[in-house]
Amino acid sequence: MTHLPERPVRVVQWTTGNVARATVRAILRRPDLELVGCYAWSPDKVGRDAAELCRLPEPCGVTATDDVEALLESRPDCVVYTPLHMDVDLVERMLGAGVNVVTTAEFLTGHSLPGARERLEAAARAGGASLFGSGMNPGYAQLLAAVATGICQEVRHVRSVESVDVSGFAADSNMDGLGWGRPIGDEGHADDVRSAVAVFEDGVHVLADCLALELDRVDCRIGFGAAVRDLDLPGRPIARGTVAGIDVRFVGIADGREVVELHQRWAMDRELDPPMPVDHGYRIEVDGSPQVTLTLGILPDQPLETLTIEDMHGIGMTITAMPVVHAIRHVVAARPGIVTYADLPVPSAVLP
Numbered sequence: 001m002t003h004l005p006e007r008p009v010r011v012v013q014w015t016t017g018n019v020a021r022a023t024v025r026a027i028l029r030r031p032d033l034e035l036v037g038c039y040a041w042s043p044d045k046v047g048r049d050a051a052e053l054c055r056l057p058e059p060c061g062v063t064a065t066d067d068v069e070a071l072l073e074s075r076p077d078c079v080v081y082t083p084l085h086m087d088v089d090l091v092e093r094m095l096g097a098g099v100n101v102v103t104t105a106e107f108l109t110g111h112s113l114p115g116a117r118e119r120l121e122a123a124a125r126a127g128g129a130s131l132f133g134s135g136m137n138p139g140y141a142q143l144l145a146a147v148a149t150g151i152c153q154e155v156r157h158v159r160s161v162e163s164v165d166v167s168g169f170a171a172d173s174n175m176d177g178l179g180w181g182r183p184i185g186d187e188g189h190a191d192d193v194r195s196a197v198a199v200f201e202d203g204v205h206v207l208a209d210c211l212a213l214e215l216d217r218v219d220c221r222i223g224f225g226a227a228v229r230d231l232d233l234p235g236r237p238i239a240r241g242t243v244a245g246i247d248v249r250f251v252g253i254a255d256g257r258e259v260v261e262l263h264q265r266w267a268m269d270r271e272l273d274p275p276m277p278v279d280h281g282y283r284i285e286v287d288g289s290p291q292v293t294l295t296l297g298i299l300p301d302q303p304l305e306t307l308t309i310e311d312m313h314g315i316g317m318t319i320t321a322m323p324v325v326h327a328i329r330h331v332v333a334a335r336p337g338i339v340t341y342a343d344l345p346v347p348s349a350v351l352p
């Protein structure tokens, strides 16, 4: 690993959606990061101030552009890449141009993107750049899982669990591929869910990397729960008897044994058939000696009575964005190639 840069790291923000609102706010607040450019995917965002697009009160003087060439020619140290979908060709081009990339978009190791991992690794090495993917889950939750094993003498199995009531975010574009409201037992539904959330397979590989495990394979198990009443959710109504709960387990197998697991449960209602209770957060479970559980308590930094759905959404985006923002300096200093939490120092927050 090389040294951390002493000057501010020159950063380009790629798109200005939900996660970007949190990355841009954080980048502008940090003296060791400098926002030098912003890419806009939507034509109507081109020419507008990046901070304004991210709903910040003051403009920042950086204008959004769709000129990819000009952004790469400005030789930023790092692109914060947070579009809705990963464009492998584009990221390959960034890395080949020597630009480091941190991302929340459908990439942690590339195992879930057939063919892409090798191409991105080769481009990164050729360009002398690094590529790092995270977010809360998949991402930071696997780092927490790895850390939780650090007090164990023996570990047999490690699981990270996310269980959330997602009814407040029903209309979000990130929900589109999950098939909410499809009939129970609909042919091909489990395969569609698997491909929509394939990046969780990468999360299994991140955890295995941190634990120095060689995996034989990663299995995926999907279960559904039905709505017990009609759900009148804004932008995504769900009829009684159709899918309103989804359980997704990605399981890493080594030497024929299940060793690591990412378990996600997303529910659109409190009551489902069969029942799918949620804890509203993240839990790590280590089956070992001793047995360890770690519960992540995430509470708003404001009086609860003032909390809006938008504020709650903002917390979700903050915990998604901060793991990549805090990693930027370490990723710039890291060896070229695809890097994971197994390669970086713990990317903690920078105090003012």
Ligand SMILES: NC(=O)c1ccc[n+]([C@@H]2O[C@H](COP(=O)([O-])OP(=O)(O)OC[C@H]3O[C@@H](n4cnc5c(N)ncnc54)[C@H](OP(=O)(O)O)[C@@H]3O)[C@@H](O)[C@H]2O)c1
Binding pocket: 014, 015, 016, 017, 018, 019, 020, 039, 040, 041, 042, 045, 082, 083, 084, 085, 086, 104, 105, 106, 134, 135, 136, 137, 138, 139, 173, 174, 320
């Ligand atoms: N690991 C985690 O914990 C975690 C959690 C949440 C989200 N994520 C991931 O982070 C990424 C960003 O999420 P988000 O909620 O910020 O997404 P978003 O707001 O829905 O979209 C982000 C931006 O992508 C661009 N965009 C919209 N439609 C697109 C399309 N069809 N193809 C390419 N780009 C498109 C737009 O850019 P402009 O702004 O330029 O128009 C949009 O603002 C997603 O891949 C999401 O799955 C990860």
